[in-house]
Amino acid sequence: MGRVAAVSIVSTDTDYLHRIQAGHFALDTDEPKALGGQGAAPAPFDLYLSSLAACTAITLRMYAQRKDWNLGEFRAELSLTRDEEGKLHIHRVLRSDQPLSDEQWNRLLEIVANTPVTKAMREGAEISSERGAFIAL
Template identity: 35%
Template sequence: MASKNGVTVTNGLDNYYTEAISGEHTFYIDEPEKVGGKDKAPAPTDYVLGALASCTAITIRMYAERKGWEVGIIRVNAALAPVMTADGLRQRMKKEVAFEKDLTEEQVARLLEIGEKCPVSKMLKAEVEMLMEHREYRE
């Protein structure tokens, strides 16, 4: 039941351990042992953070290449932390970006600005309408 659009997952073979198929690619998701998983693969939130960090790095690299700026290795760490706001407890995503090569303050500022424009950042910051519907199970 792999979809040409999106990702299709199958769960139920080994508790929370889940197989995901995206086109020709297969990857796995699990939960940590502390919440009942077996920690055989990254947790769902790890994939969201990985998508955010990788999209940020790729977008920055594309821009730097167009500008002819040598940045070397780009390292992006994305983390999730609970934060108390006036509206109650919320999640905050934080990205830290490091460049192997020395860059001017202006270059760094511009690259960080561009990194915020990656498609995953835009999607996570926007209000995304989510729909859920039931379908019959088929092999």
């Protein structure tokens, strides 16, 4: 089984601000003030949607380049809602400042339905947890 990604997270002395290390990139996460956080960084569901937005934009850019299509400035706007039964729903709106044909848009919508992160979110992942010894840094 090959590793796809690895991250670590460390608490701070501020509720609920945490520091994430993803490879050699550092970023923060927090909760909004309404949930007891400081609102100092994206909340976990913001990061969840951000990963899908990033995969959407990168995958479509790669595909368009292979087809020699000019996407120009590309935008993807995503929203996450929860229905009455508690099920999550994600909606994406894709935009380009270039005059793409209906055929091109239809193909892009087919491609976006199968990006790696789209598939992972749709199919789910097996999640396991274990206790580890604390190692002071």
